[in-house]
Amino acid sequence: MNTVNDTETPRPAIQRRPWYRRPLPAVVAITSAGVVTTAAVGLVAVTGATARDLPIPETTAPVVVEVRPGDTEGAAELLERAALAAQSRPAPEVDADDFLYARSMATGLVPIGEQVEWGEGPMGTSGPNEFEVWVAQESTGARGLARENGAEWTVEQIDGSWTDLYAVQAGLPTEPEAFLTHIRDRRLAEGRGRDDDHRAFTAMALLLEDGQPLPPALEAAVYRAAALLPGAMVVEGVEDTAGRPGVAIAHEDAGEGERVEWIFDPETFDYLGERRLQITATSHIEVGTVLYGQAVLDSGVVDEAGEEPAGKS
Numbered sequence: 159m160n161t162v163n164d165t166e167t168p169r170p171a172i173q174r175r176p177w178y179r180r181p182l183p184a185v186v187a188i189t190s191a192g193v194v195t196t197a198a199v200g201l202v203a204v205t206g207a208t209a210r211d212l213p214i215p216e217t218t219a220p221v222v223v224e225v226r227p228g229d230t231e232g233a234a235e236l237l238e239r240a241a242l243a244a245q246s247r248p249a250p251e252v253d254a255d256d257f258l259y260a261r262s263m264a265t266g267l268v269p270i271g272e273q274v275e276w277g278e279g280p281m282g283t284s285g286p287n288e289f290e291v292w293v294a295q296e297s298t299g300a301r302g303l304a305r306e307n308g309a310e311w312t313v314e315q316i317d318g319s320w321t322d323l324y325a326v327q328a329g330l331p332t333e334p335e336a337f338l339t340h341i342r343d344r345r346l347a348e349g350r351g352r353d354d355d356h357r358a359f360t361a362m363a364l365l366l367e368d369g370q371p372l373p374p375a376l377e378a379a380v381y382r383a384a385a386l387l388p389g390a391m392v393v394e395g396v397e398d399t400a401g402r403p404g405v406a407i408a409h410e411d412a413g414e415g416e417r418v419e420w421i422f423d424p425e426t427f428d429y430l431g432e433r434r435l436q437i438t439a440t441s442h443i444e445v446g447t448v449l450y451g452q453a454v455l456d457s458g459v460v461d462e463a464g465e466e467p468a469g470k471s
Contacts, residue, residue, distance in 0.1 A: 217282030220267060221448040225417065225435055228391030228408050236392050236422070237385040237407060241378035243427040250371045250459045252324040257292040257302060257463050260369040261456040262431070263399050264289060267449045281442055286399060288455075292463040293322050293370060303463035320345070321364045324373065332375040334382035341383065350418075351411035355387045359409040360418055367432050369454030377429075384409075384420075396421055398431040400453035410437060416449065430454060 252258070265285035269276055287307050294300030294314075302313045320326050331337045341358050348364060349357030362380050365372060372380075384390055384407060393406040398421045406419035415438030421430045431453040436443050443449075458467025 217268060217270060217284050219283065220281055220443070221265065221283050221451075222444060222446045223435065223448060225437055225446050226393050226395055228393045230389070230391045232392040233390040233407060234385040236405065236427070237381040237390070239427040240407075240422055240429065241381040244372075244374050244377035244381065244429075247374050249374050250324075252295060252371070252459050254295055254325070255461075256295050257460050257465075258295065258322070258324060258370040259290070259292050259456075259458050259460050259465075259467055260454065261288070261290045262369050262452055262454050263287070264450070264452040265399055265448065266451070267443070267447060277440060277442055279442060281447075283448070291368065291370075292460065292465075294463070295323060295325065301463070321368075322370070324371070327365070327376050328373045330376055330379075332373075332379040334379055334386060337376075337379040338383040338386055350414070351416065352413035353411045355389055356409055356411035356414070356416075356418070359384060359387055359390070363418065363420065363432060366420065366429055367452060369429075369431075369457045371457050371459060381407075393419060396433065398433065398453040399451035400431070400455065402430055402453065404430050406433070412438070415440070 263286045265283055265287070267281050268284045269278075270280040270282045274280065290303075290305040291313070292303040294302040300314070304311055304313050320330065331340050338358065341361050342354070345361045345364075346354060346357050349359070349361035351357050351360060362384060365376070365380055387409065389409055391408050393408045396404050396406045396419060398404055403424065404421040405424045406421045408417050408419045410417045415436060417435045417437045419433045419435070421433060422428065423430055431451070433451045434449040436445055436447040436449055439445050456467065460467055
């Protein structure tokens, strides 16, 4: 039986257990009794899975890359190109009984050893782990599906989510200033970091990170709103988790010691994925360590959970 822990507030799941991304709960942990516990935040609940069912990835030495210099001058131009690319794609047809599908590859920094807290002892890189998700589009009670490295479990909508439900997303503001105001007024707590601009940047990233189809006008609004944030910068010569070359829009939080990069195809300006880097050394994490990396590999709209896209738009 699954339990819900509304009081647990550890460091975000992407660093404690990075292979569990949204649309699974924001915090997923496994108790010593082998029960999945969640800090439910209005997304989905895991059902029918215990610690024995869930994949436990092996770890390797932390991945460390060059923290390449950024240029604020070109950020608005790159984000406008990404917005135009998003607008050029046809809007998918999404019915209430459909499922949004996404396939991605992810790595993340995790503690080595059961008693080690995040960042307070030896760390290793988990992955790459391949993740597939089918998100049900009925707001409450509908069951979707998740697969990771061959394991499979059910996920259930427990509340209509702005990051998961296409119908909710279609009603969000698409004018850049209005969308940014929406994020600052209503979604800032869902972002990361100590700086409000960085929290806004990472809150907007919640719409992008799983790779599920978005309303084209909303995706364009995300990029144009990011261009309004102080500190957004272009970083050339990066790679996503799948090894694809890209150009990034980055934002840093010096207080948190973190840079977040949205990576785009340098020719088409399609969104490829996200990378989070350590920019301040700690006793256990060196500068350039990849805290989390994710590459979107496929997405679409399907009729049934477990079905892969086959030309449906």
